[in-house]
Amino acid sequence: MSITIKDVAKRANVSIATVSRVLNNSNIVEEDTKKRVQEVVRELMYLPNNLGRSLSIKRTEAIGLILPDLFGEFFSEVIRGVDQTAQHHKYHLLVSSSHDDRKEIEAALQMIRGRVDGLIIMSADIDVQTINKNLPKSLPVVLLNCQVDDTSYDSLNINNYYGAYQMVSHLISHGHKSISIIKGPVNNHDAEERLRGYRQALRDGKAQLDFKLEYLGDFSEASGYDAARAMLKKKTRPSAIFAANDSMVIGALSAIQEAGVQVPEEIALAGFDDIPIVQFVKPSLSSVRVSINELGVLAVNRLIQAIRERSKFIKQKTLVPVEVIPRESCGCPKPPRIPFYRTISNQIEMSTQR
Amino acid sequence: MSITIKDVAKRANVSIATVSRVLNNSNIVEEDTKKRVQEVVRELMYLPNNLGRSLSIKRTEAIGLILPDLFGEFFSEVIRGVDQTAQHHKYHLLVSSSHDDRKEIEAALQMIRGRVDGLIIMSADIDVQTINKNLPKSLPVVLLNCQVDDTSYDSLNINNYYGAYQMVSHLISHGHKSISIIKGPVNNHDAEERLRGYRQALRDGKAQLDFKLEYLGDFSEASGYDAARAMLKKKTRPSAIFAANDSMVIGALSAIQEAGVQVPEEIALAGFDDIPIVQFVKPSLSSVRVSINELGVLAVNRLIQAIRERSKFIKQKTLVPVEVIPRESCGCPKPPRIPFYRTISNQIEMSTQR
DNA sequence: TATTATAATGTAAACGTTTACATAAGCATT
DNA sequence: AATGCTTATGTAAACGTTTACATTATAATA
Numbered sequence: 154m155s156i157t158i159k160d161v162a163k164r165a166n167v168s169i170a171t172v173s174r175v176l177n178n179s180n181i182v183e184e185d186t187k188k189r190v191q192e193v194v195r196e197l198m199y200l201p202n203n204l205g206r207s208l209s210i211k212r213t214e215a216i217g218l219i220l221p222d223l224f225g226e227f228f229s230e231v232i233r234g235v236d237q238t239a240q241h242h243k244y245h246l247l248v249s250s251s252h253d254d255r256k257e258i259e260a261a262l263q264m265i266r267g268r269v270d271g272l273i274i275m276s277a278d279i280d281v282q283t284i285n286k287n288l289p290k291s292l293p294v295v296l297l298n299c300q301v302d303d304t305s306y307d308s309l310n311i312n313n314y315y316g317a318y319q320m321v322s323h324l325i326s327h328g329h330k331s332i333s334i335i336k337g338p339v340n341n342h343d344a345e346e347r348l349r350g351y352r353q354a355l356r357d358g359k360a361q362l363d364f365k366l367e368y369l370g371d372f373s374e375a376s377g378y379d380a381a382r383a384m385l386k387k388k389t390r391p392s393a394i395f396a397a398n399d400s401m402v403i404g405a406l407s408a409i410q411e412a413g414v415q416v417p418e419e420i421a422l423a424g425f426d427d428i429p430i431v432q433f434v435k436p437s438l439s440s441v442r443v444s445i446n447e448l449g450v451l452a453v454n455r456l457i458q459a460i461r462e463r464s465k466f467i468k469q470k471t472l473v474p475v476e477v478i479p480r481e482s483c484g485c486p487k488p489p490r491i492p493f494y495r496t497i498s499n500q501i502e503m504s505t506q507r
Numbered sequence: 508m509s510i511t512i513k514d515v516a517k518r519a520n521v522s523i524a525t526v527s528r529v530l531n532n533s534n535i536v537e538e539d540t541k542k543r544v545q546e547v548v549r550e551l552m553y554l555p556n557n558l559g560r561s562l563s564i565k566r567t568e569a570i571g572l573i574l575p576d577l578f579g580e581f582f583s584e585v586i587r588g589v590d591q592t593a594q595h596h597k598y599h600l601l602v603s604s605s606h607d608d609r610k611e612i613e614a615a616l617q618m619i620r621g622r623v624d625g626l627i628i629m630s631a632d633i634d635v636q637t638i639n640k641n642l643p644k645s646l647p648v649v650l651l652n653c654q655v656d657d658t659s660y661d662s663l664n665i666n667n668y669y670g671a672y673q674m675v676s677h678l679i680s681h682g683h684k685s686i687s688i689i690k691g692p693v694n695n696h697d698a699e700e701r702l703r704g705y706r707q708a709l710r711d712g713k714a715q716l717d718f719k720l721e722y723l724g725d726f727s728e729a730s731g732y733d734a735a736r737a738m739l740k741k742k743t744r745p746s747a748i749f750a751a752n753d754s755m756v757i758g759a760l761s762a763i764q765e766a767g768v769q770v771p772e773e774i775a776l777a778g779f780d781d782i783p784i785v786q787f788v789k790p791s792l793s794s795v796r797v798s799i800n801e802l803g804v805l806a807v808n809r810l811i812q813a814i815r816e817r818s819k820f821i822k823q824k825t826l827v828p829v830e831v832i833p834r835e836s837c838g839c840p841k842p843p844r845i846p847f848y849r850t851i852s853n854q855i856e857m858s859t860q861r
Numbered sequence: 862t863a864t865t866a867t868a869a870t871g872t873a874a875a876c877g878t879t880t881a882c883a884t885a886a887g888c889a890t891t
Numbered sequence: 892a893a894t895g896c897t898t899a900t901g902t903a904a905a906c907g908t909t910t911a912c913a914t915t916a917t918a919a920t921a
Contacts, residue, residue, distance in 0.1 A: 155643055157877055168901045200643055203621035205877025208558045208906045223590045229583035236577045236604050245618040248602040250590050264599040267557035289509055289554055511907055522871045527909060559907025562876045
């Protein structure tokens with residue numbers, strides 16, 4: 154069927170060892186034979202088989218990435234960061250998705266096993282057991298935004314606490330003393346951390362810390378809308394609102410504008426995540442940008458280090474930095490719009506232009 | 508190092524063949540031995556090695572996808588379609604990116620070779636030679652939106668012609684007789700096809716076909732802006748504008764609104780690609796949606812067929828259907844906004860909620 | 862009881878590489 | 892001329908599986 158190293162060896166009148174040496178340009182092969190072998194390789198259009206090679210050298214020179222989904226801008230950004238960094242380290246990338254489904258996660262782990270030298274896993278509800286059961290202990294693994302308490306895996310998490318802290322501190326620096334929060338759902342780890350950051354910023358900034366200022370939301374636009382309506386009904390309303398995510402801040406904005414209240418003059422707004430829409434609404438919304446790309450970059454760097462150092466590698470928990478993006482809604486001037494290269498249109502054209 | 512089938516065999520006092528049979532639950536193994544082997548497998552936490560397996564059975568049960576980039580909503584959508592369909596067919600997915608770079612494309616092809624049973628390639632400037640040189644003739648390949656004239660590869664392309672034709676016909680159905688086009692760059696295949704569709708629709712719809720109505724653009728927002736300004740300066744202006752992509756239609760909208768002209772009352776607008784922003788601007792913009800997801804689905808289906816049928820498989824060129832999405836800018840009522848699940852925010856939360 | 866069919870298991874080759882080791886040839890050194 | 896060193900090449904084992912074929916044990920048949 155396919156042309157193998159044996160065919161080349163036979164045709165060039167050498168042993169397969171010599172052919173292999175030529176291919177991996179080992180320097181101990183005579184110029185003459187080298188030429189002859191290369192000639193035959195071209196002639197037969199021989200292409201080495203990676204499976205055989207990997208099996209032999211016990212390396213695949215590829216790393217794996219398992220995501221809950223491959224869909225949407227967030228995961229796309231992760232993939233991009235991972236891809237670029239992997240390529241930079243001369244590693245190839247293998248992507249798989251789990252759809253946050255127990256069965257599929259196991260299938261993904263099993264499929265990827267043996268095909269990669271290391272693995273990055275991003276999944277909300279993966280547990281250490283599942284990983285242990287489906288991956289050899291020897292395979293380097295980095296967990297991305299997984300909520301595992303276990304210290305037996307290296308892990309990276311978004312610094313929700315610090316992001317919220319920074320954003321709220323920024324609001325305080327605008328002179329706000331009474332800042333409400335629209336919280337995320339209970340038992341959500343991100344939400345809890347963001348709340349914690351909010352509270353600490355109030356304490357440190359000597360602003361009003363009061364449970365009355367805390368409203369419950371569930372990360373949905375609707376819950377943000379409801380929370381803002383509730384605030385506006387009160388006798389005294391806060392001078393600023395920090396929502397635990399952007400969806401809720403958008404909902405809140407609707408409610409506030411409906412009530413004829415001016416943003417940011419009468420009430421300032423800030424969110425979290427920096428989703429694309431926040432820069433298109435009016436006024437543009439201040440938010441905390443999660444450097445998703447960097448998430449991927451860091452993950453790969455940790456992983457490669459783990460692969461290289463093997464048992465010497467020290468596992469740790471890393472917090473990925475975030476960045477406050479001030480816009481009109483907190484009282485800052487509107488920054489320039491992001492470049493257009495992000496849009497589908499341009500991508501299609503980029504991919505089809507010669 | 509790692510536990511292999513031999514370790515299991517030794518421990519269970521059977522041959523590796525028997526262990527293999529148990530693992531692939533061949534039915535010709537006695538219940539007793541089966542139990543014993545399974546016991547040992549659990550005990551040693553044995554995990555079969557995929558490389559060895561694939562090498563032996565000459566199948567990997569994976570397909571590859573090579574994209575120009577892994578970044579952004581467009582490719583993300585492609586990946587999603589491919590991923591889902593592959594999973595449906597019990598194939599795993601391996602993704603790699605080329606960055607539209609000659610060297611990287613070759614590296615990607617070489618790396619993926621042997622690791623997959625079939626390959627989907629999406630790249631603007633790949634040529635048949637490169638593929639031939641780096642992939643065995645026996646590997647099934649499907650080309651996605653590549654401009655290759657060669658018939659030796661199965662290929663899928665977006666139906667630019669029909670999309671433009673449909674959109675312009677839609678404008679005509681609104682009563683427009685004088686419809687301008689802002690063309691894409693010359694020598695761009697997509698642009699040419701969209702222009703062709705525009706002209707044919709005018710012919711068939713008995714609307715005014717006149718080179719004076721055709722303005723040159725380069726797919727950029729700025730070029731759309733310029734083209735619209737030029738139109739507005741003329742004595743008689745068209746009653747509708749069809750831009751060859753959405754970026755340009757957004758630029759045109761700016762120019763038109765600056766001039767104080769009403770959309771769609773005084774001039775109607777339509778674009779191509781259906782990028783996310785078009786539904787957020789005011790008025791929302793009618794566009795042609797490229798079913799990117801379907802692109803991926805179709806590609807996988809073709810590929811799997813090619814893998815299954817091998818030499819019996821008949822290569823062809825397929826055009827992927829597109830869909831007109833009427834919105835306010837062409838005079839249609841505003842359709843409901845797309846659900847919010849597409850945004851980064853929700854994805855983060857979805858991926859971290861338990 | 863001898864023969865044959867069936868079922869369970871083992872043996873070994875195969876998949877396509879790499880590489881430690883062996884071999885052989887050439888050459889310089891004594 | 893014998894020895895050792897270098898260099899080029901070959902041999903064969905190894906990587907971890909699957910599987911055709913061989914072997915053995917067991918049951919069914921005459």
